[in-house]
Amino acid sequence: MNPIISIIIPCYNSEATLDATLESVICQDFQDWEAIIVNDGSTDTTEEIALSWVKKDNRFNYYAKQNEGLGKTRNYAIIRSNGIYILPLDSDNLLMKDFIQDAILVFEKNLKIGVVYGNAEYFGERKGLWVVDDYKFEKMLVHNYIDACAIYKKKFWKEVGGYDENMPYQGHEDWEFWIALGSLNVKFHHLNAITFKYYVSKNSMIRSFTSEMHEMNNNYIFKKYCTQYQNHFRTLYLKNQKIELEHLKTLKSEKFVIDLFCSTFFKFSIFGIYKIKK
Structure with a gap:
């Protein structure tokens, strides 16, 4: 058996x-x-x-x-x-x-x-x-x-x-x-x-x-599995693009809030100065 x-x-x-x-x-x-x-x-x-x-x-x-x-x-x-x-x-x-x-x-x-x-x-x-x-x-x-x-x-x-x-x-x-x-x-x-x-x-x-031996084996594996490495790179690239877009949206949103705050603060400041002068 x-x-x-x-x-x-x-x-x-x-x-x-x-x-x-x-x-x-x-x-x-x-x-x-x-x-x-x-x-x-x-x-x-x-x-x-x-x-x-x-x-x-x-x-x-x-x-x-x-x-x-x-x-x-x-x-x-x-x-x-x-x-x-x-x-x-x-x-x-x-x-x-x-x-x-x-x-x-x-x-x-x-x-x-x-x-x-x-x-x-x-x-x-x-x-x-x-x-x-x-x-x-x-x-x-x-x-x-x-x-x-x-x-x-x-x-x-x-x-x-x-x-x-x-x-x-x-x-x-x-x-x-x-x-x-x-x-x-x-x-x-x-x-x-x-x-x-x-x-x-x-x-x-x-x-x-040696470093050369490592490099030769690495290159051999990279070439043998080039499709897998390309797919992995594509996935990482698209993921990175998505993160960048979300980051830009966040920055624009934050900029809008900051601009709104600054504008509001400026208006109230001017209004306050106007009242004091009166």
């Missing part, structure tokens, strides 16, 4: 963190899962660690391939998954034990929901909370504020063609994916709770990005 949810765990030189990540998987309150570990060309002991967990629990599945990057590795794993739901999990992050259970309850209660996500707690080189907003398509067009560690229906991954493998640089696949789902009007649900722990390291992939 197929599992309800597939947890997707790409790995690249993850020997320092993988044990803790897989421990957070096995400690879930919800136990009807499979975990697909994909070794993306690691040169350390990642494979040895992963295989030790496969021996412990047959719900862990292990694959190894040449290094191709995060987007391709996630797609590689999801193609081999059997779950109704997908949960991407970086090999240095930690799941909170009630995340999957809480998300499944949301999906069962409202069949229209396509994605469930929550807040995070930083650990490693940074401490504190990462509290995110509700999903707004217009805001997502500007920048990504939702991590990949969210649970979504696999059918939507199929519908958008998976994670984009053609971006100039790997690292913004999550952002593009959330825009793609938003373009389909997929409904997101924000669990106002900490759902995972996010590992902060100076060696993370995104921190290695």
Whole structure:
């Protein structure tokens, strides 16, 4: 019988963190899962660690391939998954034990929901909370504020063609994916709770990005979703025009009141002076 949810765990030189990540998987309150570990060309002991967990629990599945990057590795794993739901999990992050259970309850209660996500707690080189907003398509067009560690229906991954493998640089696949789902009007649900722990390291992939790399990925996304950006710009422009017109009406109305007041005040002042002179 197929599992309800597939947890997707790409790995690249993850020997320092993988044990803790897989421990957070096995400690879930919800136990009807499979975990697909994909070794993306690691040169350390990642494979040895992963295989030790496969021996412990047959719900862990292990694959190894040449290094191709995060987007391709996630797609590689999801193609081999059997779950109704997908949960991407970086090999240095930690799941909170009630995340999957809480998300499944949301999906069962409202069949229209396509994605469930929550807040995070930083650990490693940074401490504190990462509290995110509700999903707004217009805001997502500007920048990504939702991590990949969210649970979504696999059918939507199929519908958008998976994670984009053609971006100039790997690292913004999550952002593009959330825009793609938003373009389909997929409904997101924000669990106002900490759902995972996010590992902060100076060696993370995104921190290695130069401004040029950011710009090239941004331009790629802008071009791919040019229709959505144009529609959003048009909406903002018309909204701004409406605000300006209302502001002008207010100014004219205020000017009328001020003019009337000044005129009245002037008349009464003249009349008062006239009476005093008399």
